[in-house]
Amino acid sequence: TQLLEQSPQFLSIQEGENLTVYCNSSSVFSSLQWYRQEPGEGPVLLVTVVTGGEVKKLKRLTFQFGDARKDSSLHITAAQPGDTGLYLCARTGNQFYFGTGTSLTVIP
Amino acid sequence: EAQVTQNPRYLITVTGKKLTVTCSQNMNHEYMSWYRQDPGLGLRQIYYSMNVEVTDKGDVPEGYKVSRKEKRNFPLILESPSPNQTSLYFCASSRWLAGNEQFFGPGTRLTVL
Numbered sequence: 011t012q013l014l015e016q017s018p019q020f021l022s023i024q025e026g027e028n029l030t031v032y033c034n035s036s037s038v039f040s041s042l043q044w045y046r047q048e049p050g051e052g053p054v055l056l057v058t059v060v061t062g063g064e065v066k067k068l069k070r071l072t073f074q075f076g077d078a079r080k081d082s083s084l085h086i087t088a089a090q091p092g093d094t095g096l097y098l099c100a101r102t103g104n105q106f107y108f109g110t111g112t113s114l115t116v117i118p
Numbered sequence: 119e120a121q122v123t124q125n126p127r128y129l130i131t132v133t134g135k136k137l138t139v140t141c142s143q144n145m146n147h148e149y150m151s152w153y154r155q156d157p158g159l160g161l162r163q164i165y166y167s168m169n170v171e172v173t174d175k176g177d178v179p180e181g182y183k184v185s186r187k188e189k190r191n192f193p194l195i196l197e198s199p200s201p202n203q204t205s206l207y208f209c210a211s212s213r214w215l216a217g218n219e220q221f222f223g224p225g226t227r228l229t230v231l
Binding site for chain 2: 043044051052053054055058070098103104105106107108109110111
């Protein structure tokens with residue numbers, strides 16, 4: 011088992027606030043993906059990062075891959091209720107390993 | 119519409135009664151996979167398949183079987199279900215290249231009494 015630790019596990023914030031969630035591993039990622047899962051549905055891919063130090067932006071979401079490719083962060087600016095969901099990071103490869111997830115609630 | 123379908127969506131059964139959860143994709147994807155999702159444990163991979171007639175164990179394969187006789191179908195078989203297999207199950211598919219997007223089905227909620 012390749013452990014991916016995500017923090018925080020739960021996060022409840024007011025609409026308009028900023029937040030950051032983290033994904034850490036003891037070993038190097040070849041590439042990492044972030045997914046969002048809404049209640050009653052399967053996860054949906056947000057982004058794939060491959061290169062150490064890489065930063066990708068998706069509207070109000072900013073994804074960063076650590077220089078050593080062992081960690082990643084997801085920053086959301088001015089959170090909205092539509093951002094509510096479970097955010098999962100995943101190590102890709104023949105086998106996929108998912109983190110335990112960060113459950114985000116944005117309160118209107 | 120490109121999609122992954124799973125059936126049934128909900129299932130309540132009893133210990134020891136064999137069951138099959140079907141998974142089908144219409145995207146001609148080589149890679150297919152089964153996961154279970156449990157509170158506090160995240161998504162854990164049960165089995166995966168990189169192409170027809172090729173299957174491999176994931177992180178938690180005990181108590182499960184799979185087959186890949188056709189590219190589009192990847193059924194999950196529980197020969198003798200037990201209560202610890204009560205979970206939310208997801209099937210997923212992707213083009214075969216590490217780092218490619220996985221497309222997930224809607225999930226099957228299984229309860230084993």
